Amino acid sequence: MVLGIESSCDETAVALVTSDRRILAQRIASQEEEHAPYGGVVPEIAARAHAQRLAPMLEAVLGDAGLSLDAVDAIAATAGPGLIGGVMVGLVSGKALAMASGKPLIAVNHLEGHALSPRLADETLGFPYLLLLVSGGHCQILSVEGVGTYRRLATTIDDALGEAFDKTAKILGLGYPGGPKVERLAMEGDPKSVPLPRPLKGSKEPHFSFAGLKSAVLRAHESGDHSDADIAASFQQAAVDCLIDRLEKALGQAGPHPALVVAGGVAANQVIRSALEALASRHQMQFVAPPLQLCTDNAAMIAWAGCERLIQTPDFAGDPLDLKARPRWPLDPDAEAVRGAGV
Ligand code: ATP
Ligand code: MG
Ligand code: FE
Secondary structure (H helix, E strand, O other): OEEEEEOOOOEEEEEEEEOOOOEEEEEEEHHHHHHHOOOOOOHHHHHHHHHHHHHHHHHHHHHHOOOOOHOOOOOEEEEEEHHHHHHHHHHHHHHHHHHHOHHHHHHHHEHHHHHHHHHHHOOOOOOOOOEEEEEEEOEEEEEEEEEEEEEEEEEEOOHHHHHHHHHHHHOOOOOOOHHHHHHHHHHHOOOOOOOOOOOOOOOOOOOEEEHHHHHHHHHHHHHOOOOHHHHHHHHHHHHHHHHHHHHHHHHHOOOOOOEEEEOOOOHHHHHHHHHHHHHHHHOOEEEOOOOHHHHHOOOOOOOOOHHHHHOOOOOOOOOOOOOOOOOOOOOOOOOOOOOOOOO
């Protein structure tokens, strides 16, 4: 059983997960209200909120499960990538607990948490699988070959898709966080009504680009020729078309994979899920999308990544307690740098 801690963005979260996929207890505190007035996450506010909430939350989760730290096999904490102040708060707490209890510390890459979370939800999902990781900070296609073995096939050369959803929401005056609000408004609009670009569609490498799409949304809004619902629906359709085109390209390059998996906050989007499901069925692939609460940031996925590490290496002695938080930490260190791309 692993205790997981997540604090890399605007969710403070703690969870207790067993190697046989049971989430014994978990708590998540979102900071949406604190950041809403600013239209995005403010790093200093996030770090302070994590620091205030984490200690009582750790106690509450152990209390919910009726367990003490003695019962835990290891402590897993997000060590990056993310907002450095928040990551440090969670990692320092993890180190303190590890030191106090004598249990190993497992430093988890937040993206690895997202990447492995579908295996927590679905025990039939084996390696390898093609993973679309779409969140507020990342938009990548990875071939997940095993625990710790991730081959990056594509990334974004500018914005992440969640970011494009959030910016579209801001342009349309919907507020933060934008993804769910754009999706709701899009239900009332016509996805074919506003001509918007499909950046990089048909290009040779399977990379993504969303900055041009966001600018086109801004122009469409300023033109006054379209309803907000039509813009939202057309934006969402353009995003779907880009995802499908790029995934087809990645599959063509990397070869067949038995399963297609989606993870990250944008995976909560139902229209995107259906399009991915259809793509998977065209290619005779199993399709796995974790339940919504496992898609957005949470600690169960961090604890589960710790469980996966322990299953792979049962005598794992723990990561060094002087390990540093990493604001940038690519899952695939061998991936070629792409101009303008994040990790
Ligand atoms: P990262 O994991 O890359 O550091 P993050 O922590 O911001 O980034 P998540 O919590 O995984 O990412 O996801 C949040 C993102 O998901 C936001 O950009 C949000 O707008 C987007 N999102 C959430 N729900 C939906 C939805 N229904 N449709 C589209 N986007 C959504
Ligand atoms: Mg978040
Ligand atoms: Fe995330």
